[in-house]
Amino acid sequence: MNAKPNRWVAVLLGIFLQPGAMLYVARPGWALFYFLLALTMGVLGAIYSRAQSGENLIVLIQFAILLACAAHAYHLARTYPDGKRRPAYSRWYGLLGAMAAVFLIVITVRAFVVEPNRYPSSAMLPTIPRGALLITQKWGYGNYSLFGVNVHRSPITSPLVRGDIIVFEFPMDRSVPFAQRLIGLPGDKVSYKGGRLVVNGEALALRQIADFMDPKTSERLRAFVESQGDIEYSIIRQQEARDTASMVVDFPHRDRCIYEADGLTCDVPPDHYFVMGDNRDQSADSRVWGFVPADHVVGKVRYIVR
Structure with a gap:
């Protein structure tokens, strides 16, 4: 021995x-x-x-x-x-x-507790570059899974605040993780028209900053700082906004959204969230495929490793 x-x-x-x-x-x-x-x-x-x-x-x-x-x-x-x-x-x-x-x-x-995810899209530029590593806090958000296999589900107990970046299961295919900006909480009225965001009748503060250079296309895009409460973040917009209404699919609670030529207005259902990408004119988000159910939320992005 x-x-x-x-x-x-x-x-x-x-x-x-x-x-x-x-x-x-x-x-x-x-x-x-x-x-x-x-x-x-x-x-x-x-x-x-x-x-x-x-x-x-x-x-x-x-x-x-x-x-x-x-x-x-x-x-x-x-x-x-x-x-x-x-x-x-x-x-x-x-x-x-x-x-x-x-x-x-x-x-x-x-x-x-925490999970790393690689972000494959440009929908969250300039905040999240394509391919960046996201460190997501999972504890408190009730959707606990490992490599696509659900381990446990419980109600959300940690706060979600407008302006947070959340990771969630894509409503049209729950096996696909998405990360976008939380814009509307349950019960909110969200309006996005002419490139301006209004939540519960209050227009979000918006100020233009230096243009953003798209690293993939070398195109110069208009960049702005948008504010929700104490949270500020950068967004970018094309010179000519894309016609989002033509891309809209049928989704649950679609009757809560009114689409017009210059944008839309949505009443967020209970236990659902409204999200958008920071790359406003190159993002398929709640404007296109609808609301995020609460039980689809995986967690909140805490760190972005560029």
Whole structure:
């Protein structure tokens, strides 16, 4: 029972499971170090995955880390003191238990607390660039799922405020996650005409700022700062607004919206929300496909990693 760690098992674990390799050679402090290092590299990989050069550098660093860990684990296994009793966590059942615990923690955090999402659209420019990483708070919004599999549902208990960016299941296909700006709460009257937004009879403050340069088309677009209460955010508009009314589909509670040549007015139903993209003339949103039911809300975007 006091057998020294096998050097080649330590090497294999160092290549494929660095924290496990350190536990195997009875070095829990080093196991924590490699675990935190793996988390850091995972975050950096997610941040720089849009830049080919940055992604290549991260891959090289990760490869260097696993080689260094394998060599480190080999050395610690070779120099493990003869006759020293190995703790339970360094044996196969301890390693399996540690891996199961880490796995459970990771899936619990992702299902119930926070979740990263890659944003594929330009509908939220200039706030969210195409391909940006969104860190979404899920706790308190009642829609807990993991990789498309629902785990638990409960009523929303955390506040949603006009101007928040929320992540939700697309009403026409709940398997597709969307992220857009919350404009109208249940019971609100929302009007969007001639490029001006009015909520409950109050026009939102709007001031023009420097033009936005679309990184994809190099087109200069008019940019504005819009305000909802204490929340300010930037929006962009085309020189000629797109005819949204021609794109409208049939959706639940469509009778609560009145479409006119210059825009629309909607009464938001109970337990529903009205959302819009910040790229106002290049966004399919509640103007086109309707309201977001409360049980479709996944969470609120807390951080945008560009």
